[in-house]
Amino acid sequence: MAPLGYVLGDRFVLVEVISEGGTSTVYRAIDRIGLWAREQNPEVAVKVLKPDSKMRQKLVQLLHREARLLRDFVHRNLVRIYDSDYDGKYHYLVMELLKGSSLAQILADRQGQPLSPSMSFHIVRAAGQGLAHMHSQGVVHGDLKPGNIFMTSTGEVKILDFGTVLMPRLSPQHDRATALLDQIRFLTPAYASLEMLTGEPRAESDDVYSLAVVAYLALTGTHPYARCPADEALKANLIPAAPPTISPAQWRVLASGLALNRRDRIETVGEFVQRLVRPHWFYRWCGQRMPLS
Template identity: 85%
Template sequence: MSTAALGYVLGGRFDLVEVIGEGGTSTVYRAIDRIALWAREQNPEVAVKVIQPHSKMRPKLVQLLHGEARLLRDFVHQNLVRIYDSDYDGKYHYMVMELLKGRSLAQILADRQGQPLSPSVSFHIVNAAGQGLTHMHNLGIVHGDLKPGNIFMTSTGEIKIVDFGTVITLGGPPQCDRAKAVLDQIGLLTPAYASPEMLMGEPRAESDDVYSLAVVAYLALTGKHPYARWPADEALKANLRPAQSPIISSAQWRVLASGLALNRRDRIQTVGEFVQSLGRPPWFYRLFGQRMPMSG
């Protein structure tokens, strides 16, 4: 059984009209929702993620796909891509999502060929992604795989987090037995953006997403990975330290460096604190100091 061909009507409802993304385990299509079309809705287009049936990891991928949909289909937030449902039509397991038009942060950075984004754009992206993560954390969920490829900027400038294949409840173990051994094997864990604790299979915490978001922030502000793309557990063993960014204030650098800490105990613990502190202008610290209360 091959990947669904264009023109196939998935589940008797979704006309597959264009491939918009493809990886080793799944294909994402732009599709027309026939029910929405018949109801004369303004926008009948959706995105549909289809598990490639020939994948050796298909049983685990199917479990993750439907688990992701059941966990997140009731989550509504302006900075999270909307997941509508998942299903199986006898041939293909699939998930139906909001269709986004624009580019991923990975594509934006690749086009810049190592040149950083401006601080204002960087802070906008980090703050918006942080708002989405905070919403997830408030509902007891950790993302677990935040990276430039999973942050999307729409054509109207909105920021959306996409791809939730590794989400798990706070304090719970990774969905597979060992994060590094299994999630990486099926392409659902990205070692260059995962915290040391995730790579070592420890229970999830909000600070895991803080670390990933801090790596994204550093990359946006400098054009470089803070640890030269070394996995965090190896960077910890090698005692690596990220170079300070010259385009942000010393106080902001202390915030960013705390987010990048390779020991959880040294890291800012919540995404909310991280994005608020990082986004404060230099004059704030001059007037109030580094430890000004967050409220007010």
């Protein structure tokens, strides 16, 4: 862990720890160049890898590839990533500094009490828009969860942490067992689709599943499968109960997003959000353009 006051790359002064995990620490930092240029807000967030992290070589690769891939992604619902670097001691990622709380913290503070449907749908809609933008660029997030969804003090919703975006797809050229083990290490099993847990090629519907789990958690205060990974939930034949605060039409949409098998799941985030948040509008739209089965 880098000490407070340390200057990364002779530019970013670490002034406060925002969060700390097993492999990295996120700091609030002052950008000296921004300060010298008298910018209105010279503060940034910096994620610094711990030098003694397990799988450090893999983490270093993911961190810098994350920056290269996503620094050109500009969307109001994605945290802005500026760059990454190595100063001879620490590998780090520089990103937009956000003020507010993660959805995980918001839910923890409520001690199992759900959010209102309007707030839940606001979060789902905004996160869905961010995911849809990623999908339009050919990228699947792969690790959407309450800890990676942030609500700013002004009510904006931002998706964080894109490390799993960069895990390689399995192919005959890779050692399947090793690649799958690496992928699972970087996933959060309670929010990962069955296909991701079993090493299938990525698809938009993997993010649909994760977003549906987040939506259910926000609406009920509980995980739809009691935090069981999708493969265990399938074996145990677990079936979530309908949230009491949404309509039967909305529950049909949410249940489709929560489908453990991809073939039964809504395929795209855009369709899932549109039908869940505005179901009656969606069905009227469909009725005008195609026959209902």
